[in-house]
Amino acid sequence: MACAVTSGRSLPCKNSVGGLKTIYILDFDPTIAALSDTSGTIDLTTGGDFFKFDIKGNSSLETAVNSSRENGTTFYETTLNITFTFLDVATQEQIKLLNAGRAHYVVEDYNGNQLLIGHKNGAEITGGTIVSGAAMGDLSGFTLVATAQEVAPPYFVSNLQEDATQIDPDL
Numbered sequence: 723m724a725c726a727v728t729s730g731r732s733l734p735c736k737n738s739v740g741g742l743k744t745i746y747i748l749d750f751d752p753t754i755a756a757l758s759d760t761s762g763t764i765d766l767t768t769g770g771d772f773f774k775f776d777i778k779g780n781s782s783l784e785t786a787v788n789s790s791r792e793n794g795t796t797f798y799e800t801t802l803n804i805t806f807t808f809l810d811v812a813t814q815e816q817i818k819l820l821n822a823g824r825a826h827y828v829v830e831d832y833n834g835n836q837l838l839i840g841h842k843n844g845a846e847i848t849g850g851t852i853v854s855g856a857a858m859g860d861l862s863g864f865t866l867v868a869t870a871q872e873v874a875p876p877y878f879v880s881n882l883q884e885d886a887t888q889i890d891p892d893l
Contacts, residue, residue: 738833739832739833740831740832741781741782741831741832742777742781742782742783742829742830742831742832743776743777743778743830743831743832744774744775744776744777744829744830745774745775745777745781745802745804745827745828745829745830746772746773746774746775746827746828746829746830746836746882746884747772747773747775747820747825747826747827748769748770748771748772748773748825748826749770749823749824749825749826750823750824750825750826750840750844751769751770751826753768753769753770754766754768754769754770754826754838754841755841755842755843755844757769757841759874759877762877762878763877763878763879763880764838764841764877764878764879764880765879765880765881766828766838766879766880766881766882766883767881767883769883770883771883771884772826772828772882772883772884773884774884775804775806777804777805777806778807779805779807780803780805780861780865781802781803781804781805782802782803783800783801783802783803783829783831783837783839783876784800784801784803785798785799785800785801785875785876786798786799786800786801787875796873797871797872797873798871798872798873798874798875798876799869799870799871800839800840800845800869800870800871800872800875800876801867801868801869802827802829802839802845802866802867802868802869802870803865803866803867804850804864804865804866804867804868805861805863805864805865806863806864806865806866807861807862807863808862808863809852809854809862809863809864813864814852814864817847817850817864817866820847820866820868821847821850823846824840824843824844824845824846825840825844825845825868826838826839826840826841826844826845827839827840827845827868827870828879828882835878836878836879836880836882837876837877837878837879838876838877838878838879839868839870839876840868840870840872841872841874841876841877842872842873843870843871843872844870845868845869845870846868846869846870847866847867847868848867848868848869849866849867850864850865850866850867851864851865852864853865
């Protein structure tokens with residue numbers, strides 16, 4: 723295996739923004755796990771339908787590189803922090819299902835990038851809260867932390883198939 727850098731990178735324009743816009747979730751699917759990447763991209767034409775969860779504000783994605791010279795290992799731990807505003811029964815029931823299993827997550831940021839978390843091993847909910855807030859302007863909703871450990875960082879996604887079914891908190 724070659725370990726040499728194969729290209730450089732020029733300084734890009736300052737036209738990027740932070741933040742996550744949408745999260746797509748699918749229960750762990752061996753079909754997705756079996757897909758191979760093409761130059762860092764996964765084509766999600768094959769596999770199950772991802773359910774769309776709109777988010778705004780405090781949700782974030784971070785991937786830590788864990789590398790050990792002593793052990794000769796490198797892996798990536800991705801942490802997805804999700805905030806769902808508004809307490810409602812339907813969302814709580816879906817969260818209970820997520821807590822019991824593992825899933826694939828695709829996050830879409832405000833730059834139009836879509837990234838797959840938990841490609842081979844899935845991601846599990848490792849924490850979270852159900853919060854009512856104390857003051858009128860505080861969060862009343864749910865927070866979740868999903869964590870994935872993989873041999874590669876999250877892949878960029880093409881051709882995501884989403885399911886039209888969404889939770890309507892106003893019902």
